[in-house]
Amino acid sequence: MDYTGTMRRLLIRQTRDATLSPDQAEGVVRAFEQARVVDRDGKTMLVEVDPCEMDQLTERLRERLPGWLVSEQGPPAPVPDHCLHVKT
Numbered sequence: 001m002d003y004t005g006t007m008r009r010l011l012i013r014q015t016r017d018a019t020l021s022p023d024q025a026e027g028v029v030r031a032f033e034q035a036r037v038v039d040r041d042g043k044t045m046l047v048e049v050d051p052c053e054m055d056q057l058t059e060r061l062r063e064r065l066p067g068w069l070v071s072e073q074g075p076p077a078p079v080p081d082h083c084l085h086v087k088t
Contacts, residue, residue: 006080009074010046010058011069
């Protein structure tokens with residue numbers, strides 16, 4: 001998967017209610033092949049995500065990272081739509 005140019009970013013931050021340590025949370029994120037940890041500074045991670053997987057992956061991370069805030073970083077930059085759309 002090419003992670004340059006078309007990727008969107010998630011900012012993942014630990015809160016005081018988090019049940020996982022930063023190392024454990026990073027392990028959860030790395031388990032998803034659609035995501036790549038770009039940077040981690042203490043209790044904050046920056047993660048690149050394929051735009052086609054953004055909504056689904058965001059929900060899955062929120063479920064698996066209780067007490068962690070998972071939000072998109074900044075407004076999405078316009079990129080060409082390279083997602084496969086099936087018409088029925």
